[in-house]
Amino acid sequence: MTVGFKRTGSGGFEFFFEYKKPNTMGLIELITTSGAVLLLIVTMPFSLFFCFKVVQEYERAVIFRLGRLRTGGARGPGIFFVLPCVDSYRKVDLRTVSFDVPPQEALTKDSVTVTVDAVVYYRIQDPLNAVVQVTNYSNSTRLLAMTTLRNILGTRNLAEILSDREAISHAMQTSLDVATDPWGVKVERVEIKDVSLPTQLQRAMAAEAEATREARAKVIAAEGEMKASRALRDAANVINESPGALQLRYLQTLNNVAAEKNSTIIFPLPMDLISCFLDIPSVTGRTKNHLPTPINTHLAGHSAGQHLRF
Numbered sequence: 001m002t003v004g005f006k007r008t009g010s011g012g013f014e015f016f017f018e019y020k021k022p023n024t025m026g027l028i029e030l031i032t033t034s035g036a037v038l039l040l041i042v043t044m045p046f047s048l049f050f051c052f053k054v055v056q057e058y059e060r061a062v063i064f065r066l067g068r069l070r071t072g073g074a075r076g077p078g079i080f081f082v083l084p085c086v087d088s089y090r091k092v093d094l095r096t097v098s099f100d101v102p103p104q105e106a107l108t109k110d111s112v113t114v115t116v117d118a119v120v121y122y123r124i125q126d127p128l129n130a131v132v133q134v135t136n137y138s139n140s141t142r143l144l145a146m147t148t149l150r151n152i153l154g155t156r157n158l159a160e161i162l163s164d165r166e167a168i169s170h171a172m173q174t175s176l177d178v179a180t181d182p183w184g185v186k187v188e189r190v191e192i193k194d195v196s197l198p199t200q201l202q203r204a205m206a207a208e209a210e211a212t213r214e215a216r217a218k219v220i221a222a223e224g225e226m227k228a229s230r231a232l233r234d235a236a237n238v239i240n241e242s243p244g245a246l247q248l249r250y251l252q253t254l255n256n257v258a259a260e261k262n263s264t265i266i267f268p269l270p271m272d273l274i275s276c277f278l279d280i281p282s283v284t285g286r287t288k289n290h291l292p293t294p295i296n297t298h299l300a301g302h303s304a305g306q307h308l309r310f
Contacts, residue, residue: 029066036086047084054079055091060127063089074127092127096188097138101145103196106153114161115196116153118169120145120176126184134183141176141185148175165192 040047055061055076063070063080065087074092082089103117122141124130130137152172153161161168173190180187197205239245 029068032066033083033086036083040084050084051081052079053082053089058093058095060092060094061089062092062127062131063087069128069132090131092124092130094124094127096121096123098122099138099142099145100193101142101149103194104146104150104153106150108153108156108158108161110157112158112201113198114153114158116149116161117193118145118149118172119191119193120187121189122176122180122185122187124184125186129182129184137180137183137185140183141180141187144179145172145176145190148172148179151175161195165195168192 040051053061055078057077060074060076061080062074063082065083070087075089098119098121101118101120103115105113105115107113120141124137134140149172152168152175156168169190169192173187176187176190239249
């Protein structure tokens with residue numbers, strides 16, 4: 001009999017009274033056990049081959065005697081003794097086990113159908129509960145993982161599922177760990193493997209992303225044009241301060257174009273450059289009607305076939 005207080009989930013305390021029935025053997029069980037011991041003595045030493053069992057370092061053995069769980073907890077690792085005909089045991093593997101959660105199709109909080117699959121890692125931390133409290137702890141954990149995944153997906157938006165998988169995995173692990181604790185199962189890790197969307201939704205999201213990128217590119221191009229126009233305005237103001245700078249710019253442009261080895265270069269000749277030629281007739285006594293016609297001149301140093309037209 002046990003009397004005491006324990007803390008509740010709401011933060012309070014409650015008084016409990018627990019009575020455990022003493023694990024005493026009945027008359028039939030006593031007679032059966034005595035017969036098994038007598039048979040063991042009579043058939044020695046051959047019966048010893050059936051009495052000693054071995055479990056590995058990563059295993060534990062849960063022993064039942066005439067259907068009752070033996071006191072002392074799970075046996076192992078190493079060698080242990082069982083009584084023939086009356087004792088039975090079951091091995092439990094303590095190593096971490098992983099399994100894939102089949103793809104679960106669920107409806108998200110914003111009414112979008114998604115298909116999500118995951119992987120779960122768990123191990124047995126209490127062999128007695130894993131054998132006594134649940135028929136098949138492995139199958140039960142698998143079914144519970146599928147149900148938990150669908151429930152969690154129903155409380156999340158599509159954007160949260162796509163961008164915050166870590167939070168979904170953590171919430172699923174916490175929920176599974178609490179539910180499987182009475183079974184002696186410890187859920188160590190849950191990972192979301194893949195999120196599949198309908199084909200039409202994928203196309204719509206791709207079109208939306210492409211439109212967003214195009215809009216951003218147009219804004220960037222417009223900002224670049226604005227900066228370029230400002231730079232050109234500043235350059236024009238600088239050139240306007242010096243009259244000879246424009247002619248030097250013309251010559252530089254001509255040099256750059258001629259370096260590309262074009263066959264013909266058409267370049268406008270400013271009137272400022274030929275103003276001196278227009279004043280020559282007044283000095284020499286000739287009239288302007290005797291001015292020579294425009295001529296084609298070759299650039300010094302240019303290859304054959306390349307000329308400059310004025």
